[in-house]
Amino acid sequence: MTDIAPRNPTDWKSDVMRRRIARRYGAERRFRLLGLGAVMLSAGFLAFLLISMVGNGIRGFTRTEILVPIDFSTAPMLIDPAVLKGANADQALANAGLPNVTNLAAIAAFGPKGDELLSPNAWLSVRDAIKADPSILSGKKTLSLPAATGIDLAAKSTGSPEAEAAYDKLKQSGSVSTGFNGSFLTASDATDPTQVGIWGAFKGSLLTMLVTLALSFPVGVATALYLEEYAPKAWWTDIIEVSINNLAAVPSIIFGLLGLSIFLNLLDFPRSAALVGGMTLALMTMPVIVIAGRNAIKAVPPSIRDAALGVGASPVQVVFHHVLPLALPGILTGTIIGMARALGETAPLLMIGMRAFIATPPGGVTDPATVLPVQIFLWSDEVSKGFVEKTSAAIIVLLAFLLAMNGLAIYLRNKFEKRW
C-alpha cells in the first residue's frame, strides 16, 4: 500500500488558475473568430468577384449614342417608300446606300471627321428607324445612333486623348446620350466591340446542351438503374463501377483530348460543331448523372420493391413503375447540376476546335459553333479595351443562367425530397 498524497482541491479562485482560464477562453474566442474569418473571407471573395463582374459588365449592356440630324429629303439615296411595306424591305434598305447617308449626315453635323465618331453599323439604327416610321423619309429627323468604340470608351472610362477630346466636344454640344444596347443580346461575334453580341454563342451553347442532354440523360439513368437494381456481383460490374468513379475524377481537358483523337480524327465528325462538343460533354456529364441517380435510387426504400414484387410485378415492372418515378426528382436534380457544370465548361471545347471566330449563329448541330464560356475566353484575349466590359457582360449572362439552373435544382430537391 502506498500512501495517497493528500490532494488539495484546485483553487479556482487563485490568480494562477484565473489567468489560466482566461487564457483558455481567450484561445477559444480567437479560434472561433478565426473560423468566422475564414467563412467571411470566402464569402467576401465571392462577393468581390460578383461585384467586380457586375460593375464592369453593366456597362456592356449600355452604349453611347450620338444625336445626328439626318435630312432624308436631300440625302443621296434610292428608295421607294412603297417597297417598305413589302416583304423585302430589309433588302431594299440594305441596297439604298444608308451607310453613305449616315456618314454624310455625321460629317455635315460634326465636321470632316464626323463619320469616324459613329459605329460602323450605325446605319442599322437608321434602317430600323425608317422601318418603324417611313414618313421620316420626306423630312429632317434627329436620330440617336451608336457611337464608335473610341467614343464609347471615352464616355465610360478613359479612351485615347483624341477620343476624349472628341467626346468632350460632343458633350458640350449636348448630343450624346446613353441607351440600352439591345444588339448585345441579338448579334453574334464581331471584330469591333460595339457590334458584338452573344446570341450566336448562346445559341451554340443551347444546341450543345441539347446534344449533351439527349445523350447523357438516357445513358446515365440506364446505367444507374442497371448498377443499382440488376447488376450481379461480378468482376465486370466492378470494372464498370471503378471506371465510372474514375471518369468522374478525370480532368475535363482529357475529355477534350479524347474528343479530338476519337471523334475528329478517327470518326471524322465535323470540326467545331455543336454535335461533337455535345458528345464530348455528354461523356463528361454521364458519370455525374450516374452517381446522382444511384444515390436517388438507393434512397427508395426496399419495402416499395418488396410490396410491388409481392403483388406479382416482374423485376422490370418494379423498377419502371415504382422505383424510377420515385427516384426521378433526385435524378433530375443531379442532371441539372451536371448540365450546369457542362454549360460552364471551356477546356474540352477548345480542344475540339470550338474557338473559331463565328459571326453567324449556328443553324444546326453540325454547323461550326462556339459556346458562351469559349466566347468569354476569346473576348478576354482581345487587345481592344472595349472588349473588357463585353466580356464581363457575357459573364453576367452566363452566371445568371447557372444561377437559375442551380436554383431550379434546389427548388426541385426541396419540393420533392421525401424522408422515408
Next chain:
Amino acid sequence: MLLLGLAVVAWVVARARATRLQTAAPKGAMHSLPSYHGWYVALWALLPACLFLAVWTNVMPGLVTSSVLQSPAAKALPEDDFSRGAILGEARAIAGGNQAAAFNPLAQPLVQPYRDAQSRYATGGVILALILAFAGAAYAFTRMRTDFRARTRVERLVMGALLLASLIAIITTVGIVASLLWESIRFFSMVNPIDFLFGTKWSPQSAALGYGNENAFGAVPLFWGTIFIGAIIAMVVAIPLGLMSAIYLTQYASPNTRKWMKPILEVLAGVPTVVYGYFAALTIAPALRDFAVSIGIHGASSESALAAGLVMGVMIIPFVSSMADDSIAAVPQAMRDGSLAMGATTSETIKRVLIPAALPGVVGGVLLAVSRAIGETMIVVMAAGLAANLTLNPFSSVTTVTTQIVQLLTGDQEFDSAKTLAAFALGLVLFIVTLLLNIVALRVVKKYREAYE
C-alpha cells in the same frame, strides 16, 4: 420516320388483338398484358429494319461507286487509283449538291450515273427495310397466343439495353486510355521518354521550326509549374480556409447561419473556371504585380503563378470544406462528448480530439483537391502565362501541363508533328497522376471510415 409509324401501327394492332384474346380467354390464362404483346410486335417490326438500314448506309457508297464504274461514262477515267478517286469524289460531291460545278472535266459526265445509282440503291434500301419490318411484325404477330410469354422477351431486351448503356462507361475509359497511349507512343518514337520526363528545357516552338527534337521537350518545368500552382499555392489558400470554414460551420455556427452560409460557399464551386480565369487575369494579377513592384521584387510579371494559384485555391475551398465536413461528422459523438466532459473547451476538443481523429479523411480530401487543381485548365491558361520557367518566385510567370496542352493543340499544325503529339503525352502523364491521386485518396478515406464503423 416511316418505320416509326409502322412500329406504332404494329403496336396498336397487336395490342388490340391481344386485348381481344384476353377477353376471350378464361381469366388468368393470358400470360402477358396486351401492351407487352404490342411492344413485342413493334420491336420486331423496328429493330431488324433499323439494323438493316444501319448496315445498308455503310455498304451503299461502295455499291454505288462500283455501279458507276460500270457505266459507259466511266470508261474515260484514268487508270491509277489516286486520280480516279479524286474524280469520283468530285462527282459524288456534285451529285450530293455539296458542290456547284466540276473542277475536273471528267467528273461532269459521271454526275448523272451517280445520281441514278444513288437513287436506285436508296429506294432499294428503303423497300428492303420496309419488307423486313413487315416480315418481322408478321412473324411476331403469328406467335401471339394466350400463353405466349411476350413480357419476358420484352424485358430481356430492356435488360440488354440497360447493360449496353452501362458498358459505355467502360468504352469511354478504354477510349481515353487507348487514344492517349496511341498518340503518346507515336510521340515517344520521336522523342526519348527519358528526355521528356527529366529534361529541363521546354521549347516546342524551336522543334517545330526545325531545330530538331532533342532538348526541346523536357517537361520538368511544366511539372514544376503545375505542382507550384496547383499543389502548393492553391493548397496554402484552400486548406486553412476550407478547414476553418468547415470547423466553424459544423461546430460553432447556429443552424440558421449554417443553412445560409453553406450554399453560398458552394456557389464558389459552381462558378465556371473561365470566369475565375478572367477575374484572375483582369483584377488579381495586375494588383499583385503592382504590389510586387512596390515592395521591390524584380521580375514580377503580369501573369504570375501567385495570381493563378490564389484564385484556384479559392475555387477549391468548397471542395476541401465539404470533405473536411464529412470526415469531422464521421468522428463518433462519444469522443467529442468525452472530451467536453473532461472540461476541455470547444476549441481544445476540436484541436486535440476531432482533428487528429478526422485527419486521414481530411488528408484524403486534400489529395482529391490536389488532383482537381492540377487538372484545372482555364485559370492557368488565362492567368499563369506561357513561359516555361523553373523558378521559386511566385510573382514570375510559370506554365503548367494543362496550359501547354491547350497551347500545343490550338494552332493549325498538321496532326503528325511532335509538337501536337506532345500534348497527348502530357495528357497521359496528367491522366496517370490524377488517377493515382484519386486511388490513394479514396483508399485513405475508406480505411479511415472503416476504423470508426
